[in-house]
Amino acid sequence: SAVISQKPSRDICQRGTSLTIQCQVDSQVTMMFWYRQQPGQSLTLIATANQGSEATYESGFVIDKFPISRPNLTFSTLTVSNMSPEDSSIYLCSGNTGTEAFFGQGTRLTVV
Amino acid sequence: GEDVEQSLFLSVREGDSSVINCTYTDSSSTYLYWYKQEPGAGLQLLTYIFSNMDMKQDQRLTVLLNKKDKHLSLRIADTQTGDSAIYFCAVSKGTDSWGKFQFGAGTQVVVTP
16 A cells, blocks of 8 residues: 655635645655646546656646646645636545555645 | 436435436446535545446445446445435536536435334
8 A cells, every 4th residue: 555645734815826735655656646626526536647648638628727847756836827716626645556546645725 | 317316315224225217318338427416525436337237235225237228226235224315316428528527416315213
């Protein structure tokens, strides 16, 4: 298994600012992903974080709004840029080891 | 309709069995997962099944897969109050898509004494 830690666990941010969320895995994972869980809803995949190259974004998500880095196999960051209240969500990082995928505890973001 | 569908709510008495159902549309889904989310927490992997299997049992958990009907279920035996949570069904196409999931909306399970 893998233990995935996210920082910060929660934050309250002013609209128009940006927040960078960090995701650290305790072991090497093959793939890392970022998801968003809007209030009362399920999880939606934002992007696949690719090591050493640009992330692969899902439909509806763009690099300018959600820049992602993955400098090595165990670490990734997601930035939520130019935030608006609609960005208030839980953001979750996940990583898989073979067929098992594990999630961080999430970052609860509130934009005011 | 949605690619992965779940009923939204299930109430069960402590000690009874819970059955949570999930249907999916993509027949190329090869790995099917169940996750548990407790209030304020992340997702905990409960179990998963490969599409070439019909059933998988892990202690109190039994997963049944009907690939023909694209129907997945999770049975929790002897349900306890600690099982109260939201349960998510997730499907993946596997190989290079492991961990790249489509999630259901989640089933809120409430266990009553």
